[in-house]
Amino acid sequence: MKARWNSDVVHAACWGLLVAGILLLAIYFGSGRLRHFDAALVPYTGAAVFAAFGCGYRFAMWLRRPPTRSYWFSGWRIFFRPSRLPANIARLLQLLFNDFLEQRFIEKRSKLRWAAHWLIAWGCILAAAVTFPLSFGWVHFQNAPHDQHVYRAFFFGQQVFTFHLGGMVALLTFNILDISAVMVLTGVALSLWRRARDRGAIAVQQFAQDMMPLLMLFAISITGLFLTASTHLLHGLNYGFLSMMHAVTVIFALLYLPFGKFFHIFQRSAQLGVQFYKDEGQKGEQARCIRCGEAFASQMHVNDLKNVQSDLNIHYELPQGRHYQEVCPVCRRKSIALAQDGTWRELRTPETTRTLWPDHP
């Protein structure tokens, strides 16, 4: 068991190093061999590289779990089946729109929860899409050679667009982090409101899992907005201190990313694979319960579960070659009750009746 654990750790560490290495190479070449890399942002970059290692490590460890591995490989195998690939790509786009862009499945749980999550998620995605490329030197701006009021935006060294400094594009580009901070702060406020009032949430929430990430997002967003306020409203008052505070909050969140609640951002990708797996299962043979004969799941799912259980040392094998996994959940519940009732029925002989209930007629 210990050898297996060590092998898992080495395997995952290798994946972590590979992901971190790819990021370092992307930073080196993406920033024009560090020509556009801002040395003042080294702490951010260091934390991002560590986060890349941590995410690679944890994702690989996660995939070592038998049920995760089973779904991962089945999902990709089904997705890349040549005859279904075009339909699967269309389905993927539909799933991305519903589950990723709109996040409708959360809306069905609670509208308040959905609003909070959508604002936080898209606020963070927007901020990440700006800050990571900027701090890695993948994006930089230059004045146009003949016009100081025109900016040119470069991505991986290639000019992608130009904009006038007085225009709407400039306004959005230079304030996009403030916009994302307001989105995140609104989402955090809604979340805290819900968590303070929802008795179900209050019963199960934990500080480290549920409150800490919200506090972290709050700290990042508010210190970011303070920087803007210091620049535009307070003539740069305490800018150095505030930028250091902001860096600390961002670096802390990056170090936390692979090991805390934020990791669900990566885990949720499995939701897409599961949909393909379910679609495939519905089209295929259905498993019928060995007790009632009713179809209750896809045969593929039942077979895969048996393999997963075997890997996990779960022994549901029954006599006569049957398997408890072939019993539907309804019949399991009935069998439990019958088994419990049966223990009492065994006692109901005239002799035991006289023993248990001497006054019985």
Next chain:
Amino acid sequence: MNEMEFFIDHSRCIGCRACMQACEECDTHRGASMIHLETIMRADSVQTAPQVCMHCEEPICAQVCPADAIKKTADGIVQSSLKPRCIGCSNCVLACPFGVPKYKAEINQMMKCDMCYDRTSIGKGPMCATVCPSGALAFTTREQIERTRQGVAIREWSFGGEVVKTKVNVLVPRHVHRIDVSVEQLGMTSTDEYDVANLLMGEPNGRK
């Protein structure tokens, strides 16, 4: 010795559904009942049976979860799937030996009985046991249950070669130490729907 525990005695159930109604009041899954109430064999018997989560010591639902979304609290309660993680695959629904987890397609999430964690975590009894009129579900001390009931409370089950230990107790005769959900009980007992009109007309089994 005086710790409050959950006890289930399936044979006492009278099928009143009070537990199901009360379950819907639980704050962690308001409006949705997490308890199952099964009619065992409608044509032959009025027997019904409730099934709550048994809160296994090593929950199989959590072991087969690909998203690592099912967690057990320090006090031994197996919680509903974590909302940020659950990917709605139904592995837990199919693998639970007691048939407890429910997959809610509309929210793409597994939910299950969490022994009314909003109540039990602050020392109150779970809703279902609080309202059960027949004592099929009880939340009390082991001392009290063994003083007032026949038999003993055990928490060990076997399903084929798999032995499962649970936090929830079941009441059995004194000589029983483990309930074996054996192949005999899993015999081919049909649970097809019955046609009540046929039954009243004296048809042998009233099957549709």
